[in-house]
Amino acid sequence: MGLKCVTMLIKDGNLSKDEIKEIALSKLEKYNSIDKPNDNIAMVINPISKDSFYLISNELKEALNLDYNIVEVAGARSDNSELNAKIAELDAKIDNEIVTLSNEILTKASLENHNNLVASLATYALKSDLDTLATKDELLTKANLSDLNTLATKDELLAKADLSNLDNLATKDELGLKANISSLDGLATKDELNNYALKSEINTSGGIDENTLNQAINQNATIQELGAKVNHMATNLQGATYTQLVATMKYLGYELPSELRAYADYNLFADDKLSGDLIIGFKPIEYTGSYGQAWENVAIYNELGEKLTAKYASISSDGLNIDAVFAKDIAHPKGDSFEAVPSDYVLADGEVRVSITLGAVSYYGATYGLRMLNNNPSSWPESFLGGSHSYDEWIFTFHNYKPTKFSITNGTATYGGYGYMTRYEMRLSIGNWSKTLTYENSNYPNNIEIDFTNLNFGSDAKTIELAKAWNVPVTPYDINSDMVGG
Structure with missing residues (x-):
C-alpha cells in the first residue's frame, strides 16, 4: 500500500468549509477507488478565502482511528513541525510506508511557500470549468494542425480588414436564413459567368441552346448598330430647325407634332366666355x-x-x-x-x-x-x-x-x-x-x-417634355385659336 498526496483547488467564496470538505471528500473517494492499492490524502486549497487543510479518506480515517477526515495545519510555518509530526504518525500506522510527494507538486511550490502557492493558484480557472474545454482529440477534428502555419496572425488580419466594422457582418445563422449554403457548389464562378454572352431569352428548361445564344448575339449587334446610326444622325442634325427635324423623322417612319405647342390644362367649365349648348x-x-x-x-x-x-x-x-x-x-x-x-x-x-x-x-x-x-x-x-x-x-x-x-x-x-x-x-x-x-x-x-x-388639348407629358427641350414655353390655352364663324 502506498500513500500519495494530491492537491485539490476549489475556488468559491460562497461555500462553507464543511461544504468544501464534502465536495473534496467525494472527489477523493472516487480518486482512491481508481488508484488502488494506493491511498491518497488531499491538500485542499480555496484561493479566495485563503483557507487550506489536508483531507483523508473515510477508509484511512478508520484505519488511523481518527475522529475527523480533516487534518488541520496551523498556518504556514517554516519548520513544518506539526505537518512532520502528522506524517510521522501516518508512517508508523501504515507499515512504515511513506510515499514521497509527487515531484510535480513539489516543483510547483514547496510547503514553505504555501501562502504564495495559494495566491498563484487563485489566478487559474475554476475546476468546474474544465468539463467545457476541448480535448486534444476534439481539437484535431476541428482543424488540420498541419495547416496552422498557413493561418493569418492577428496582426495580419488587422492589416486586411477594419475590425471596427465586424458588428455589421452577418453571423453564420443570419447567412443561413438568406441562402442555402449547401447550394453554393452549384453557383457559377466569376470566370464562368464571363464566358456567357448577352441573353435575350432563357427557355423554360433553364438552359440556353445554340440558336438562342446566336439570336441574342445578333440582337446585341443590332442594338449596337442602331446606336451608331442614332449617334450619326444626332451629329448630322446639329443646328437643324424643328421643321427639318420633323421632316427627317417622318422620312425615317416616325411622327412628331408638325407644329410644336405646349398648352397648360384648360378649364372650360369656368370660362364665362363660352356659353350655350x-x-x-x-x-x-x-x-x-x-x-x-x-x-x-x-x-x-x-x-x-x-x-x-x-x-x-x-x-x-x-x-x-x-x-x-x-x-x-x-x-x-x-x-x-x-x-x-x-x-x-x-x-x-x-x-x-x-x-x-x-x-x-x-x-x-x-x-x-x-x-x-x-x-x-x-x-x-x-x-x-x-x-x-x-x-x-x-x-x-x-x-x-x-x-x-x-x-x-x-x-x-x-x-x-x-x-x-x-x-x-x-x-x-x-x-x-x-x-x-x-x-x-x-x-x-x-x-x-x-x-x-x-x-388637355394634345399637350401631354411627352409633348411638354419635347417643347421644353426646344425651349418652347408652356402657355395658357387661347380659345381664340379655335373659334369658328362669327
Whole structure:
C-alpha cells in the first residue's frame, strides 16, 4: 500500500468549509477507488478565502482511528513541525510506508511557500470549468494542425480588414436564413459567368441552346448598330430647325407634332366666355369586334360632383334620335322602361335637357336605342348593341348647360367581344368654339371620361417634355385659336 498526496483547488467564496470538505471528500473517494492499492490524502486549497487543510479518506480515517477526515495545519510555518509530526504518525500506522510527494507538486511550490502557492493558484480557472474545454482529440477534428502555419496572425488580419466594422457582418445563422449554403457548389464562378454572352431569352428548361445564344448575339449587334446610326444622325442634325427635324423623322417612319405647342390644362367649365349648348361628338375611324358598337353608362356631373343620368327619355321612330331629361338620384338600369318626356315638361332645378343623335340603329330594333342610357347594366338586354359598323358621328348635346364632367362606355362587359372603336375623333363644341382631337384605344370596354375643368388639348407629358427641350414655353390655352364663324 502506498500513500500519495494530491492537491485539490476549489475556488468559491460562497461555500462553507464543511461544504468544501464534502465536495473534496467525494472527489477523493472516487480518486482512491481508481488508484488502488494506493491511498491518497488531499491538500485542499480555496484561493479566495485563503483557507487550506489536508483531507483523508473515510477508509484511512478508520484505519488511523481518527475522529475527523480533516487534518488541520496551523498556518504556514517554516519548520513544518506539526505537518512532520502528522506524517510521522501516518508512517508508523501504515507499515512504515511513506510515499514521497509527487515531484510535480513539489516543483510547483514547496510547503514553505504555501501562502504564495495559494495566491498563484487563485489566478487559474475554476475546476468546474474544465468539463467545457476541448480535448486534444476534439481539437484535431476541428482543424488540420498541419495547416496552422498557413493561418493569418492577428496582426495580419488587422492589416486586411477594419475590425471596427465586424458588428455589421452577418453571423453564420443570419447567412443561413438568406441562402442555402449547401447550394453554393452549384453557383457559377466569376470566370464562368464571363464566358456567357448577352441573353435575350432563357427557355423554360433553364438552359440556353445554340440558336438562342446566336439570336441574342445578333440582337446585341443590332442594338449596337442602331446606336451608331442614332449617334450619326444626332451629329448630322446639329443646328437643324424643328421643321427639318420633323421632316427627317417622318422620312425615317416616325411622327412628331408638325407644329410644336405646349398648352397648360384648360378649364372650360369656368370660362364665362363660352356659353350655350355643349356638344360632344364621337366619329369612328376604326372598329373591332362583332357587329356594330356597344354603348352604355351615359352620365354627366354638376358643379357639386353629383351624377346626373336619364330620368325621362323618348326615341324617334327611326331609332336615331333621343330626347331626354337628366337628373340626379335616378335609379338605374331601367332596361327598356324609360318613361317618355312629357310634351309640356318644365325642367326642375338642377335638371338638364339632353339630345342624342345615334350613329347606328339598335340590332334589336329602333325603339331599343334607349338602352344606351342605362347605367351599370347587368345583362346584354340592358346594353345598346349596334346593328352595323356605321362610321356616322354619335352626338350628345346638353342644352344651355356645361357639366363639370361627362362619361360614357364604348363596348360592354355584358356581351363579350361586341364592337367598339379603336380609333376615333372626339369633337367638343360650345358657342363659336370647336376643338377636334383624335384618340386611339385598345381597352375593352373603353370607359371614356371628359373632365371639363381640366382639359388637355394634345399637350401631354411627352409633348411638354419635347417643347421644353426646344425651349418652347408652356402657355395658357387661347380659345381664340379655335373659334369658328362669327
